[in-house]
Amino acid sequence: MxxxxxxxxxxxxxxxxxxxxxxxxxxxxxxxxxxxxxxxxxxxxxxxxxxxxxxxxxxxxxxxxxxxxxxxxxxxxxxxxxxxxxxxxxxxxxxxxxxxxxxxxxxxxxxxxxxxxxxxxxxxxxxxxxxxxxxxxxxxxxxxxxxxxxxxxxxxxxxxxxxxxxxxxxxxxxxxxxxxxxxxxxxxxxxxxxxxxxxxxxxxxxxxxxxxxxxxAELPSWIKGKQAFAEEIAGLFTRIEGITPLTLSTPERTSAHYALLFDVDPDRVPGGRDRLVAACNAEGLDDVDIPKAxxxxxxxxxxxxxxxxxxxxxxxxxxxxxPVAERLAARTFKISVPCAPAGFEEEDERYLAAVRAVVDKVAAHLASGAHKESG
Ligand SMILES: Cc1ncc(COP(=O)(O)O)c(C=O)c1O
CATH class of the missing domain: 3.40.640.10 (Type I PLP-dependent aspartate aminotransferase-like (Major domain))
Known part of the structure; x- marks a missing residue:
């Protein structure tokens, strides 16, 4: 073996x-x-x-x-x-x-x-x-x-x-x-x-x-699948002003998307990174995570x-x-970029739908200013 x-x-x-x-x-x-x-x-x-x-x-x-x-x-x-x-x-x-x-x-x-x-x-x-x-x-x-x-x-x-x-x-x-x-x-x-x-x-x-x-042997098709998936997840989070994906693929660099890393600008996202991650986790999106290790x-x-x-x-x-490493540690969160094996594509759809629902709710909450009252 x-x-x-x-x-x-x-x-x-x-x-x-x-x-x-x-x-x-x-x-x-x-x-x-x-x-x-x-x-x-x-x-x-x-x-x-x-x-x-x-x-x-x-x-x-x-x-x-x-x-x-x-x-x-x-x-x-x-x-x-x-x-x-x-x-x-x-x-x-x-x-x-x-x-x-x-x-x-x-x-x-x-x-x-x-x-x-x-x-x-x-x-x-x-x-x-x-x-x-x-x-x-x-x-x-x-x-x-x-x-x-x-x-x-x-x-x-x-x-x-x-x-x-x-x-x-x-x-x-x-x-x-x-x-x-x-x-x-x-x-x-x-x-x-x-x-x-x-x-x-x-x-x-x-x-x-x-x-x-x-x-x-599966790896190349997983990597390919993850490109579109990562773009979708990035598209969801960037609906919130002040969130920027940092590790999407570029023309030269094709990411394996072990995770997707986002920067959260504390001046534009009320409560900054920690508050946003807590909100996503509270909605059940545990994949959103602060990379502590x-x-x-x-x-x-x-x-x-x-x-x-x-x-x-x-x-x-x-x-x-x-300073750059410290800034990354202080302002970023990550989310995994799963990619279901062939034949289980509906799993991807279910995952994306769940992420979409959470981001929609968190974004709406931030936009309404409700976070100010709810603390
Ligand atoms: C970047 C990096 N290097 C090395 C390791 C160590 O690998 P292992 O846990 O298999 O010893 C890890 C594990 O998470 C890792 O993320």
């Missing part, structure tokens, strides 16, 4: 090597080890992302160096440029909420500074930039296959790379014994370690992978006071202020 998944994943991304792991976190850890990171190395990473994008760097003694983002939540190379030092070895980016980052600029940035690029595609299975799948632009890429993700194994992850060397090292971190012994170059310097690996076990449960494997990393203790099991740090990850 695992081999079947890996072959299908490699084929879908036109990459020679895929490695299934038991979480996206494990895939990222394996990718970071795979590209050769170790104690003292610095890695540029976004402040606006889920913490697992960079947290496993602490396990290697490497240090995430946080950078601010663009207003759509994507990595901002301009903000990162001033943070490059002689210790900087890599850059990790996240295609947030499924919308690909501006890969032309990011690849040029990584090349200019001689940095290995790692893509965290955990929100973006099947998303494309100028027609090319995300996960194919750098030295390695990682996807989570956790329950909520677009390709889901319950728990799981997958790494992909075009480098044999990265693949061998990644494999060594969590896939020892038979597989590593069979696949690693017997003449290579790491081969003697293949029987034990390096002390971790990152193999996935094959049953979860069996659930996920059939989803790979993605609070900017510079607000989290681990990143303010970095700690590693393998080294001590003499400097913090946080070197600048992050």
């Amino acid at each position: 695992v081999a079947e998944f890996e072959d299908a994943w490699s084929a879908a991304h036109d990459l020679p090597y895929s490695l299934v792991t038991n979480s996206g976190t494990a895939a990222l850890h394996s990718a970071f080890y795979g590209i050769g990171l170790g104690p003292g190395d610095e890695v540029l990473c976004p402040s606006y992302t889920f913490f697992a994008t960079s947290a496993s760097l602490f396990q290697l003694g490497a240090l995430p160096v946080l950078a601010d983002c663009r207003s759509d939540g994507s990595f901002d190379p301009e903000a990162a440029a001033g943070l490059v030092t002689e210790r900087t070895k890599a850059v990790v980016i996240t295609h947030m909420w499924g919308l690909p980052c501006d890969m032309d600029v990011i690849v040029a940035f990584a090349e200019e500074h001689g940095l290995a690029l790692v893509e965290d595609c955990s929100h973006a299975h099947g998303a494309t930039y100028r027609g090319r799948p995300v996960g194919t632009f750098g030295a390695a890429a990682a996807w989570s296959l956790q329950t909520q993700k677009l390709v889901a194994a319950g728990e799981g992850g997958v790494l992909a790379t075009r480098s044999r060397e990265v693949y061998d090292r990644a494999q060594l971190l969590g896939h020892f014994n038979k597989r590593a012994m069979k696949e690693m170059d017997p003449q290579g310097p790491l081969y003697p370690y293949s029987v034990t690996g390096l002390g971790l076990k990152y193999r996935a449960h094959p049953l979860g992978v069996a659930f996920a494997v059939g989803q790979i 993605t609070s900017p990393l510079h607000t989290l203790h681990l990143f303010r006071h970095p700690m590693s099991p393998v080294t001590t740090y003499d400097r913090a990850c946080v070197r600048t202020e992050f």
